[in-house]
Amino acid sequence: MDFNENFILGCSAIGAGLAVIAGIGPGIGQGIAAGHAAAAVGRNPGAQSQIRTMMLLGQAVAETTGLYGLLIAFLLLFLKPLLP
């Protein structure tokens, strides 16, 4: 069975949209990290700078999974690997 190019491009766009749903996970994770960092600063205001560094580090690492989804979306939209 062969489909025409517009159909494949449309499906690629839908796939790209589905791929960036991966952003939900890191969003929740970063929110949890920020919340706990705020709680930690509340308990121990002296360690604020260390806590900030650690929070940013953890968030940047947690962001990776979301970025994988974004990468897939970019591949589908701009490199169009599914076109024959």
Added chain:
Amino acid sequence: MEHGILLSGGGDVDFMIHGVFQYSFFGHTVWITTTHVCVFIVMLILIVFAFAAKRCMAKASETPGSFQNVVELIVEKLDGMVDVSMEASAPKYYNYIGTVFIFILVSNISGLFGLRPPTADYGVTLPLALITFLLIRINKWKYQKPLTIWEDYCSPLPKWLPIWVPINVISNLAVPVSLSLRLFANVLSGTAMMALVYGLLGWFATLWPAALHVYFDLFSGAIQTYVFCMLTMTYVANEIGDGTRR
């Protein structure tokens, strides 16, 4: 299929790597791309800065002038960062981590100056991550006994039951992949976002994208630089352990 790029007026949206010119290398066609050009510009900036810093430090005075102050501040901060996470073995890694930090930082920020950031090319970030991978492997064999390494590979199970070895090997191989993809995808997403803003909004995108530049280029770039160096140091320090050779 030009309209495939985006719904409307996608002709201006452009953040891809372009070939500048091609040449033949042992029968293969090889392209010099915008990434090469931008890497060379970044390298030129760094080399000029390095020579200026060297000339300045050659006639360093007890009461530092402004430029000497800046150079000393950079070196002190970078060395302090390595000290915190590597402790005893830090002096051996001052040079490498400092170099990588400055290179990645300037590469990420170069989006501000109209370049296409070199780190938005997987061919730049993968070698950086592979160097980290080599450092991890070399230090593992340098500082740990073969029996400990084998136990590590069978890790959750006892050492006479090597069922988990393939999974541990894969998790080791995933380190450079995730390191390089993290840096690459972050910088690429910033570049793509700025290209979309400038390409699709036209005249409307005046002045206020500066705020986006601050976030995508400066903040995100600096954080990712820090994360890359921090993870490299953590992985290597993990392998070194307490620093006793086997």
